[in-house]
Amino acid sequence: MKKIAVIMGGFTKESIVSLKSGEVVYDNLCRKEFDPYRIYLFKERWFMKDEKNKEYPINKYNFTVCMEFGIKNIQFDCIFNAIHGSPGEDGILQAYFELLQIPYTGCHFHHANITFNKKYCLTLLKYFGINTAASFFINKNQIFCKDKILKKVGLPCFVKPNRSGSSLGISKIYEDKDLFNAVEKAFKEDEEIIIESFLKGREVSVGVFSFKNEVIVLPITEIISKNDFFDFESKYSGKSKEITPAKLLPNVESKVKKIAKKVYKILNLSGISRAEYIIINETPYFLEINTIPGLSKESIFPKQLKVAGISLSDLFKNAIYEKMKNRI
Template identity: 80%
Template structure:
């Protein structure tokens, strides 16, 4: 029976969502094949919690458990959104320890989590994206120069953050500076993007039995000004799966979603957002560790095609172990 460390939590404001996702993973792992352990990686401490809520601290040098002898994990199921689980830091750590883990490699995680890197790569491959402008925290900038390129309204986003944290939609020039400062709270680099008028969709893609699968597309209709944190996790949005799209537009999205997955050399699970402008999809961003909570889109897309979380997780884990073995 494979011993699986389900890691959850993380160091960002997305930790509360990660804890929900981790619980879902833990509860849906088949007990006939896996012996799962709940592992919490928080800013102030790393620990394992057993079914009686007793905590055991983790030795960061080798990812073993203090007080429990001979417990060696066969695979780590990474359910951490944001840093350090989605930006490549945790993947690099497990690479050094030679412990198999789910998801893409550390360098691919680093590229996808960094909007600047990811958008630059998408543009290189000819994928449609919004106009963008990048700023570092200590950089002197001219608002007029930015708006001449980007226009209004526009979005101001932290470069390395998820769940729409720190994002603002700016309608007037006088509000741009405050939006920039808000984004800098989340990250020392930010991205300012032009507004795209169109229908927003979310597309889940994953490797399943050596085949790249594109899940049913979800249309997102936010009750707020855009698909922000509240919309995602407080029921302030309407999500339609499958999305009501013409066959031509749906085919375009499915093709570009699969190409993006290949361009980024991903493995495992991903979910990307697009805006459909005049029938053409524009890439917004991609998540390599999508949520699994009740509010999350990815599980709902799986349900439409009849793939259970238990079945997906089983394939995911064994594929990750096999990839690690081949790497050795």
């Protein structure tokens, strides 16, 4: 049987969500085909837990697990990446596994780096004619003019860390006096930030994945947040209403799915992804994309799979074999 390392944790506040996603993957991998291992990667240490929750250190030199005082080493046939945020979603771990020549689920490290960086991702998609919000980028040590920014993006607007997930560090501001505090908050998460205009419309989330060289678009979810916007609390504390499938007019649904598939192909993705859009006057505007979406019970992607009649076990099996086949 193929030995699969289900990696979870990470270096950011998203690690809490990643641990839940990792457990879902571990529980749903078919034991007739795979021998899964729970691997925890944190800044302080990397380790594996066995069924009795005994911990074993990871050898970072070759990503093996040393057991029984070096007598037995576990070598993995494939990595199932369930780490949201850095270093699992930004290309860092993907590049590491490329060097070790170990197959891993999800997209290539180049594409992970682009999608996790909002500035890079939006710039690329705009080039291909994808609708996005007006935006302004600032580096941490850059001197900026408040009036110039607000003239471009208007009010209200969003202030976001450029490289962060789960809506961490995001603020929605209504008055110009609140801009500096919002910028300060965003800079606590990243050294680059993006300020975007507010798009008033219906927010939807679209899951997309590759299966046998075909791009599959899942049923669309409409998101109605009880908070001011779809923030961390809305996503993970039940402070939002999620309707799957979304009640959209057939022509609008078709348009959103077409754009979602186009974005997936433009970004040259593989594996699973989930992107957010705002629909204004029947036109979808791209917000952002996650190449390692949440897989916990609260997450949107598994709910979309359920409506589509696709089991988590089948999805995970496809993700693993797709990557292992490419290494043969």
